Amino acid sequence: MTKLVVLRGNSGSGKTTTARQLQRVLGPTALLISQDVVRRKILHAPDTVGTPAIAVMAELVAWGRARGFAVIILEGILKRSVYGEFLRDLKQAWGPAIIGYFDVTFATTVKRNQTKARSFIGHS
Template structure:
């Protein structure tokens, strides 16, 4: 592939809106963009607790998964809390070795706002505001060049628009054969 895919990191505290935002960014972009959710990869795929005392596999696994998707030409939206204490090394390595564009975003919200947003979720998450307080780390930035803050005043539409416009994904063409050459997608278009 002549041009390199884009890597987008969306980070923030629990309840900040990063998963909802990442899912919408990928939905609007379309096919050819891998969505990697830290919680899914760590909790579901690895069934691993997020604790440094166990020598976690998740940081390396998540970075390797992102690298694999980038290497086959997919844009990658990687989202999660991704605390710098455990993830800074692998994320700096991933972004430093990626020859294409890298864009990092951090939801800069107060603890009270993360709890307020958490209470608006329509699905069961299995943790309480008290749990969230123990995880909360204010302004846990990676220090990457151009890392952007998403303020708590930004709603979903503003956050998604910011990411699509500043990362270039909003104007980027699809990177996979669907729907142009895929018989499954072509059949849907003809309906």
Template sequence: MENAPHLIVLRGNAASGKSTLAAALQRALGPGTANVEQDHFRRVILREHDVAGGENIGLIAHTVRYCASIGNNVIVEGILVAKHYRDMLREILAEHPGPTHVFYLDVPLEETLRRHATRPLGAEISADTFREWYVQSDTLSVPGEVVLDGTADLEVTLKVILNRVGDVTPNRDQDGGRYL
């Protein structure tokens, strides 16, 4: 489908840089790019733990479908642990009418612990709990999935993703004043 929106899935362990990268990617792709953040849906909207069959899973899928249906490029960002989210992610990837891209930020445990300690959440969640949450190489094993060196800096990682995604035309008039 010509000019169909892109669907970009950006996953990785906690403190791997996903949120920062997704925000930079959204700015780079321009108006009409939705950033669907797992943590916002799960922790803020539903106040839900990350559990198998969680309500956030369907809400995320519905939001991705809606955003794409109105012509937005969509970034889905989060830990999105494979054992809970794999089926939903595979489904939205398979049904998406435009180009799809899946990236996994591979950051070693010690680096995520170092980053975690510098964040406000680091004071609330212990390093031991954080270690329990860490899942080594939690890829989706879908065709075309790209494993990124999550220790590279933001600019390098963003450039790799943009090169891989290719040309994306913003799906909204930048001069209309409607979008930030």
């Protein structure tokens, strides 16, 4: 039975690092779906209501479940104003799921982002 893990939080909160490490530990039995990869790199889509990233992520989650992955990890900022309905639908469809929110201060977010190759500060 496939388990769903959703990791949400602000930029620089550690969700991507945690998701990648979880996938490393679980190996090929885990499918990692990153909101940033889907939205920014594959679709070049805005992070606004109606973004096509929602449909693509929903399809990837369904695909992983149909293929029998032991764990599907969905990670991203996944802000409630854009992804709330999608997340509620996922939770309803899956029943028990592991859903975590990385709650760090804005100061921590800024500090961590300044260590990235491309900080969000000063970029649109």
